[in-house]
Amino acid sequence: xxxxxxxxxxxxxxxxxxxxxxxxxxxxxxxxxxxxxxxxxxxxxxxxxxxxxxxxxxxxxxxxxxxxxxxxxxxxxxxxxxxxxxxxxxxxxxxxxxxxxxxxxxxxxxxxx
Amino acid sequence: xxxxxxxxxxxxxxxxxxxxxxxxxxxxxxxxxxxxxxxxxxxxxxxxxxxxxxxxxxxxxxxxxxxxxxxxxxxxxxxxxxxxxxxxxxxxxxxxxxxxxxxxxxxxxxxx
Numbered sequence: 427x428x429x430x431x432x433x434x435x436x437x438x439x440x441x442x443x444x445x446x447x448x449x450x451x452x453x454x455x456x457x458x459x460x461x462x463x464x465x466x467x468x469x470x471x472x473x474x475x476x477x478x479x480x481x482x483x484x485x486x487x488x489x490x491x492x493x494x495x496x497x498x499x500x501x502x503x504x505x506x507x508x509x510x511x512x513x514x515x516x517x518x519x520x521x522x523x524x525x526x527x528x529x530x531x532x533x534x535x536x537x538x539x
Numbered sequence: 540x541x542x543x544x545x546x547x548x549x550x551x552x553x554x555x556x557x558x559x560x561x562x563x564x565x566x567x568x569x570x571x572x573x574x575x576x577x578x579x580x581x582x583x584x585x586x587x588x589x590x591x592x593x594x595x596x597x598x599x600x601x602x603x604x605x606x607x608x609x610x611x612x613x614x615x616x617x618x619x620x621x622x623x624x625x626x627x628x629x630x631x632x633x634x635x636x637x638x639x640x641x642x643x644x645x646x647x648x649x650x651x
Binding site for chain 1 (some may be wrong): 557573580581582583584585588628630633639641643644
């Protein structure tokens with residue numbers, strides 16, 4: 427069966443520090459991978475998605491970046507965090523095709539202070 | 540009109556009650572729809588998929604009205620464990636995951 431691992435679960439970082447969140451998927455090949463962010467009390471916002479190694483599409487301008495060095499690995503990064511980067515970050519995967527369904531990792535609660 | 544709108548809630552209902560949430564969407568081309576459940580500080584989990592007029596799974600029933608562009612979620616015999624936020628998800632063009640639009644969610648509290 428497919429599983430998705432996301433870490434760390436919580437993170438407290440000072441403003442201006444770098445960020446690296448990692449997500450890996452097991453039990454499937456060539457998944458579509460996604461990074462979402464959820465601000466407190468708000469809906470999910472798609473940040474990045476990837477349909478293959480090295481293929482990243484960005485949905486919103488920001489100081490974050492994403493990389494997919496391996497088929498089942500997706501990394502979210504920042505060189506300098508802002509206060510507004512605080513939120514709940516969720517990695518997700520899907521099997522490409524019509525009527526895709528998203529399956530989420532357990533999320534990372536990021537607090538930028 | 541926003542792409543996906545949901546009843547704002549919160550809904551506070553007693554155990555055993557029947558409760559229904561509504562979700563309206565603007566993209567008439569959408570073919571499949573989803574309800575996710577999200578507990579506080581947890582990831583959303585897929586609750587139901589809706590591809591035709593409706594779907595039923597135990598105490599949960601989802602109905603789709605394409606003409607009026609809304610989806611509803613009905614929960615019968617509410618349990619304390621049903622307390623959560625329910626997210627309506629509507630695909631955009633081509634029904635691919637990168638085009639999914641999440642509603643803001645409806646919060647449900649089932650009270651003893």
